[in-house]
Amino acid sequence: MRISKKEKELLEQAFSVPAPKKKNTFLRTLPKQEVGLGTLILSQAAYIRKWIWAVSFLLFALVAFVAQMAEQDVVWILSAVMPFAALLLILEFAKSSAYGMSELEMSSRFSLRTILLARMVMLGVVQLLGLLLTVPMAGMTLVSNGLYLLVPYLLTALLGLVAVRRIQGKEGLFVCGSISAFVCILAPMLKYVVPMLYDQENRILWVFAVLLLLVGLVKEYRTTINHWEEFVWN
Amino acid sequence: MDYEAQYDKIYRYCYYKVNNAAVAEDITQETFLRFLENSTYTEKGKELNYLYTIARNLCIDEYRKRVSEELPEELSIESAEEAIVEGLDMRCALAKLTHMERELVLLRFVNEVPVKVICELQECSRFALNRRLKQVLKKLRGYLEEKGAGK
Numbered sequence: 001m002r003i004s005k006k007e008k009e010l011l012e013q014a015f016s017v018p019a020p021k022k023k024n025t026f027l028r029t030l031p032k033q034e035v036g037l038g039t040l041i042l043s044q045a046a047y048i049r050k051w052i053w054a055v056s057f058l059l060f061a062l063v064a065f066v067a068q069m070a071e072q073d074v075v076w077i078l079s080a081v082m083p084f085a086a087l088l089l090i091l092e093f094a095k096s097s098a099y100g101m102s103e104l105e106m107s108s109r110f111s112l113r114t115i116l117l118a119r120m121v122m123l124g125v126v127q128l129l130g131l132l133l134t135v136p137m138a139g140m141t142l143v144s145n146g147l148y149l150l151v152p153y154l155l156t157a158l159l160g161l162v163a164v165r166r167i168q169g170k171e172g173l174f175v176c177g178s179i180s181a182f183v184c185i186l187a188p189m190l191k192y193v194v195p196m197l198y199d200q201e202n203r204i205l206w207v208f209a210v211l212l213l214l215v216g217l218v219k220e221y222r223t224t225i226n227h228w229e230e231f232v233w234n
Numbered sequence: 235m236d237y238e239a240q241y242d243k244i245y246r247y248c249y250y251k252v253n254n255a256a257v258a259e260d261i262t263q264e265t266f267l268r269f270l271e272n273s274t275y276t277e278k279g280k281e282l283n284y285l286y287t288i289a290r291n292l293c294i295d296e297y298r299k300r301v302s303e304e305l306p307e308e309l310s311i312e313s314a315e316e317a318i319v320e321g322l323d324m325r326c327a328l329a330k331l332t333h334m335e336r337e338l339v340l341l342r343f344v345n346e347v348p349v350k351v352i353c354e355l356q357e358c359s360r361f362a363l364n365r366r367l368k369q370v371l372k373k374l375r376g377y378l379e380e381k382g383a384g385k
Contacts, residue, residue, distance in 0.1 A: 003343055003371065014324040015344045017246050018255040026263050027237060030270065 044118040049095070052088050052123070059085055060130035067134055075145050076188040078134070082149050083156035083180035083187070085127050090160030090176045092119055098170050113225045120221075127153075147206040148198070152187040154213035156180045158220055165224040237266065240282075243345040244289050250340055251293035261296060265289040283351045286341075290355070327377035335370045342367060 003011070059081060066077050093116055131153075135145050159179045164172040190197060197205065244265055249258035265288045269281070328336055341347045341355070353363050 008343060010324040011328075011339065011344050014328055015246060015250065015340055017249040017258070020241070020245050020255075020259050020262070022259055022263070023238075023241055023245075026266070027241060030237060030266065 040114070041118045041122050044115060045122050047115075048092055048119055048123055052092050056085065056088055056123070056127055056130070059088075060127075060134055063130075063134045075148050076191060078145075079149050079152050079187040080184045082131075082153040083183040085130075086153045086156035086160065086183075087176055087180035089120060089123055089127070089157055090164060091173060092123060093161070094164040094173055094176070097164060097168065098173055116225070117221070144203060144206075147203065147210060148187075150210050151206060151213065152183050154210065154217060156183045158213055158216050159183070161217065161220040161224055165220070165227050240285060241266070243347075244285060247286065247340060247345060248289055248293055250336065251290070252296050257296060261289065261292045264292055268292075280351075280354075282347060283354050286347065286351065286355055323378055327374050330377050331370065331373060335366075335373070338363075338367060338370055339374070 063078055063081050067074050070077060096112060096116070131146065131149060135149065156179060160176040163175040163179060166172075167175055196202060241262060245258055245262040248261045248265070249255060252258050252261065265285060268288050269285050272284075328339065331339070338352070338356075341352050342349070347355075349360060349363060353360050356363065358366070
């Protein structure tokens with residue numbers, strides 16, 4: 001049931017009311033609404049740029065396709081793609097800073113720190129779910145191959161965070177692009193340069209690397225946000 | 235929920251129920267206070283429904299209190315003299331609708347209340363509501379065309 005724009009305008013005009021006199025005073029007395037963590041994270045999905053979602057899904061669709069088509073070296077193909085998934089995460093993270101909106105967003109109802117964390121969690125979880133789905137599709141074991149794929153992903157994310165903290169503006173984003181290209185080449189190259197890294201008995205090294213990168217990521221996230229806050233304050 | 239945006243919509247809804255700006259604003263504020271008192275209900279995802287139900291009940295109470303009183307001049311169509319002619323035509327056309335029909339138009343097309351919420355408020359099915367809305371719109375457009383043809 002639709003009405004034309006003109007009809008809507010006329011209706012609004014016909015139903016116009018005298019301006020409320022006590023609105024602002026009253027609204028100030030209302031308690032602030034508390035938003036749950038889940039609601040906050042879900043609400044941020046709409047603010048992540050559509051093309052970031054589109055490219056993320058496209059990337060994993062491509063990975064799923066390749067995983068089914070390729071008969072060998074699937075894990076190296078996938079590990080070459082993972083840095084680009086991480087690049088999308090960093091591009092979203094650095095959006096406020098690159099477009100000079102971080103100061104404004106820091107003073108909004110939810111601080112930039114919370115908003116960015118919510119968006120990173122949202123996008124990161126979706127990408128990891130994509131990984132969870134595609135790894136078994138390729139007929140690979142989730143534990144070992146998942147580790148081989150997580151390392152380039154986390155490494156790109158960590159180096160990307162360092163880059164956007166150190167290099168302000170859009171230049172930082174270009175550096176992130178270069179980092180993901182570098183990791184993209186590095187991951188499959190390791191297989192030929194240090195093949196023993198992929199031996200069964202060395203798997204613990206990969207677990208260690210994932211944990212180390214995760215700790216590094218959390219630390220770097222906090223440092224970057226603190227740095228932006230100090231930067232704005234100055 | 236955006237209280238600020240909903241405040242204006244509930245106020246408009248109350249105003250067209252009680253026809254008095256001060257009373258409408260008092261009812262609007264009372265609506266919000268009662269809404270916030272019952273925090274368990276607000277978490278069930280039916281906030282709008284709850285808000286409009288409180289507002290409607292408070293308006294009914296107010297209406298019962300002063301059912302014999304004359305309508306204040308704020309409602310009169312004459313007060314729209316300053317409005318542009320088209321706006322006046324719309325007001326005249328709306329005045330020809332029943333109270334229930336006007337409320338439907340206000341809820342759906344002005345306050346943009348979701349169909350699901352109106353169905354629950356009016357205790358009718360989605361199909362019945364769509365049929366009613368269609369009839370009301372047809373009626374409204376008919377009146378407007380009549381007005382247009384008369385000029």
